[in-house]
Amino acid sequence: MLTFVYKEPSNSKNQLFMKNELFKFLGLSAREKCRIGVTALALCIGQLLFAQTVTINGTVSADGEPLIGATVLVQGTSTGTATDIDGRYSLSAPTDATLVFSYVGYSSLEEAVLGRTLIDVSLSASLVLDEVVVVGYGTMERANVTGSIVTVNVDELAKVPVPNVVEGLRGQVPGLRVSRGSGQPGSGITFKIRGTNSLGAAAGDIDATNTPIIVIDGVPIVGGNLAELNPDDIESINILKDAAAASVYGSSGANGAVLITTKRGTAGKSTISVSASTGLIDIANKIPMMNGDQYLQYRADSERAVGNDNPNINSLVDPNEVANYVAGRDVDWQDQLLRTGMQNRIGLSVSGGTEKLRYYLNGDLYAEDGVIKKSDYDRYSIRFNGDFSATDWLEIGARVQLSKSFADETANAITEFNGDGGFAPFFPISTNTPLGDVYNADGTFTKFIRDDRFQINPLHRYNESVLDRNVTRSYVNPYVNVKILDGLKYTLNTYAEDRGEFYGRFWSSNYNDGTPSEAQITESKSITYLVDNILSYTKDFGAHSINATAVYGFQEFDYQQSNTIAERIPTDLLGYNAIGYAVDENIRYDWSRDDWGKVYLVGRLGYSYDDRYSVTLTMRRDGSSRFGPNNRYGTFPSASVAWNIHKEKFFKPTSDISFLKLRLSYGELGNDRFPTYYYRAGTNNVQVNAGTDPDTGEPILFNGFGLATNASNPNLKWEASRQINVGIDLGFFNNRLNATIDLYRTNTTDLLLFESIIGVVNNGFTQFPSNVGETESRGIDIGLKANVIQHADFTWAISANWAKDVNEIVKLSSTEVDSEGNPINNPANGWFIGKDIREIYDYEATGIWQLGEEDAAAALGNFVPGDPKITDVDGDGTITSDDRTFLGNPTPNWYGGINNTFNYKGFELSVLIEAVQGVTRVNNYIGGYTGRGNQLAIDYWTPDNPTNQFPRIGAGGPLSGGLFSDALKVQDASFIALRNISLGYRLPTTLLEKLPISNLSFYVRGNNLKYWTDYTLAYSPESSVGSYPITRALIFGTKITF
């Protein structure tokens, strides 16, 4: 039996830590931070119950034929087996257990053991995949679904060793594109369903504006950050892609929706399982920075390029750099700052219950030591889902989650040159001189690595700073179900969440030279409430069946943040905790609030006839505090139909096609992702020293409210998308091969834009928020699933997806029209009519002017050898701004993934490959190649090196700024990635018979293992300079079920 030993706090920080056999067994060292949550759950193991087990045999057949490779599972456990070539199986199970028999393309069957030792079953073919699909505010049978909804295979998701659920979906869902621009532990990801519709002008972040909403157990999550959700708690994920499916989310449904349902207990024996994993994390790709020799060469070359033929080493670098060069000392700042990180994870869950009371309890710890020093992240989460059938008509229950994360983000403390395109936290990696000093003579870190003190030593800064970010998120989600009449049910779903974020920063008095110490504490709190009254009615009348839902609900959000910054803290010993000891004049305080509310009425009517024809009509009416007073309410209808052709009499049942369904939908959706109170003109706080009162002689500090620069627009409303979708679902060979193909077109109007207006004649207002733009997007999503080999000992399944979405701008603001009223471009924002929303419009560089080509170069403009050859697009013989052209965009031409899963006698291997093709980005890792900062080691042009790769360097060189600097950095960022590999082994049940263990498996998993791409001058094809490097992980783990 496992034992746990608690040790009383022994250090001053009052931290509780534990040592235990389990951690040792798993190779985890007891960490300094407290991990009480997991331990508390571990105690539950003591409640292990043993039931008598028997060996059960039998056959599984269908239509009189044995089924090979059918799954037999003990319900509520992962104990199971597969049938052999004769359809026979044998497994051990408790006498009171229930067995679940399943086979692809057939309805699964449950049989209580009731002490039997021989159980033969016959499965009936289910041509309709009869799973239950979670739709907004209810569930629906797959057969009657008329919209485009993808149900995610949660088993495959579980094989991806990432803490964020949506990141786990990467490459697995047709039309869902997930990307990660930062490898920072605990950081968020970017994801979109069917690409980009909104220009994102209102919120200032195009990715955020086009992000789908995430709904957990019926509750749209505000902010949508899933970093605080444990992927193990997830029972199912359904992705609503088209308007018919997502229109029940009305004004926030335009980007689609991800519906997550958490696990709940099932009646039967209690299941206790422990899962643990540990592994290594490193960067996916190191970037090639210059070493000392290359750096000095570059400095000399950049001086020669500006005519200084014989540069003196003293003018190229600082005296200490000269000394380091002479002594042959080189610093690789990547090696200095990067390390091999670790990911540890342990979870304990207990679930089970009786027919009346069911429970699910799970505790989880995720700990990641990032690949950059001083960037660690620990997350603890506990979930309890309980359901109680109080009477035969009343069911109540609640889902409760508490999660807490502790992040050490000290690596992010370096911010001083941030902003304004200056340095981001990780700037030192890409600019610090390789000839700098890391250590002083006495072995301590230098403050500055160069004599001129223009480059800092991040290692010193790490030692002299603290940056903690802790997030506590807790919510309760109680519900009540009342069966009022046969088929009529009332559900009350309520939700209250309190999310608190603590941010503490400290710079010691030694952090910088001559600046006092500084502390900052920011505490923010988000409170969300939701109440949904759901009335649903399901009834079959012969061949007619009706499924109706009505919802009346509201959701409210309140945010508050207090921020304190103080300077000249009297001690460096207490970090930001000493903030209160600063004297008043050195303390600043800010407070900010935000809030919104939404009320809604939703109706959905589903009708189907003979399982052949289905129609769904929905209507949502939203009232939102975000909209202007004149447009406070919006209506969002949709209609969709489906036809199960294979059910028709004329359809030949002998055909290889076993399933054929057509779907057609149309709906209107909104996007309300814009700031609150955006519709009205605001004010600014004005604080001015107003001199001295001439009467009293007292100093006056004026503090009041003046006008802001945004005009009001009481007509402001949501962005409106109208989407039409045509889909076909196909099944072949008894549904061993399934395909789903969807085609869609979305027209988005009333795009929110800040129109620039002339402040001079508009009382100083220069921005007018308005609904004026228009975009169109079109696309195709294809999903394929195949059970290629299905044998008792060996199975091979493929799941593949492919998608393409294109978008274009149709119209911009009312002033962006020509004299005939036709829409015109807005080059300042990079928006072009008929082009992708993020189109890159720049010069096209095709090579480098070489020596001997002086005349041709000069003829085209002010070019000399070493300059880029710019395409003369308009052919007028000279390069002007009219020669800019469309070079591509970050929207992929297509993207997809393919997942192969092999099973052989308890071994399981999954390999997921993701491809994203036709992506063009401006690679801002490539610097300006002037001045004293390190640069990527690239093949740049000099008179002695007539390359065509990169142009000449130095001050005034084409990379250093000016017209062509971006054009030269445009690169193809397409990639193929070996996203995940998972190899697992499950011990045969026969080996476990004598142990109280019903299931034991081991696995090794890798994530982000390899990129094949031309975009190698970056940490990954999706990352940007200054962001945390992208990581890959190699994880070993085990799962034990009792």
Place this chain on the structure above:
Amino acid sequence: MKNYKVLFSTIIMLVLSAACSKVIDREELDVIPASQVLNTLGGVEAVLFQVYETARSVHENNNISVYKQCGTDLVVNGTHMVDVPAGGMLGMNQYDAGFSAASGELNTIWDGYYRSISNCNLVVQAAENFPMKDASEAAAILRFKGEAQALRAYVYLELVRRWENIPLAVPLPEGSEPVREAPLADKSTIYDLIISDCQEAISLLPKRSESAGVGAPSQGLANLLLAEAYMDLGNWEGAAQAAEAIISDGSYELQALDYIFGVEGGKEGEESNNEIILSWVFDPAIQARPQRTVQMFVPLYDRVAGISRALENGARPWSRLSPSPYYWTLFEEGDGRLEAWHKLEWLIDDEESVLDGWDLKAGDVATKEYVEAWAGGAAREARYTEPTTTKNWEDGTYGRTAADAEGFRNVIVYRYAQAFILGAEAYMRSGNMTRALELINTIRDRAFGDTEHRLTTLDENILLEEHARELGHEGHRWATLKRLGLLVERVRMHNADAAPNIQDHHVRWPIPQTFLDLARVSQNPGY
């Protein structure tokens, strides 16, 4: 039983729905709506202070903070001017390609000034209709109106001088749809408004000695703006009269040379000295709004081996601008302004770091030869201890440390001495040479501390030289040269960085492209 279920469901539904009515009718909790501002006295005052804040904000912006000093015969690029954006001070000093309609920095200045004007318009409009409750409110509202008019005159004068062809801002009634046209006004319309604003402000505003201090618009400011505007229009009598009004205002006194730009004693001390007519006041109590002029004229002395970064040495240096060689030729022996307002040499203070082979002790001057040897032939590095003006410098009075590239000293906009220089020119041009010499010699007497260095004749050139010595690097040179039609010629002669680029059309700034695009008006010629 069935009834209980219905009743149960209905009750929950009703109880929970009762809360719904307030869900979407909300008022922002931490921001006052704009519609609540102009109907209170405090609101009108705030909108007025915003003018002050916005006009002042150019000095908070690293890329334009000393733009008024740029592009004249008295400055050249500092060694690190190249670090600013091409459209910022770099383009403004060099008149090269970055100095174009596309410059974001020019746009920032234009937008900020027009925003100030819009606020002035709103204050003037509000003052005309304000329901005053008592005499003290009436007095306050009239003073606000006067201040708004004086500030409007200040901003329009700056706009019309830099761009010449500018639109006239008119207030828009609340609730109107945005106006999409803004035609350019005739230059004379703008000057008419400046003059009437000044005249009205003179009647509404108190003298500086009765006002809230150097930051408050006063009669003196309105008179100075009037004098400036009259000079632009060639109305010498008007200008002389306005200058005399300042000279005899009673609020002002010429101060000791080393006192004028000092910060000792803080906002109530040297920064409130009686030479100042208007300062943009910065205050360390408002930490979020520092000014960024203090480091711009400091060369990179601290890179030189043996000289350390220290407050008395100029603290953190940015070296964006440097006095031109021509400027240094103007000072005669005995002119106290040279010592008082400049730092001419740097001393070794870190013996241990001195370059090998040089016997220099702490306190020794870092000679030109030494710095050149240290620079190893690099021309830029050899300039790291060139002399500079200290008119903008700031010590530790407001908590500035050697590492800070910003400060909280006031930025002096106009001072008393300018009235003498302006007056001297106005009298000279209107033929009253006696009074002209009297005025300019008052300034010279102070500079030399005696009466031995008085001028006996006066012409445009002598006057310009005195203007440079007295008001150099205070932001008045560009407009003066432009008024005299000498900008291009003098810049070509003395500003080596601009000489190859400056063209005749540069006497007018390029109208920002964003405005041109929206208003569809024509650009100034030459751009």
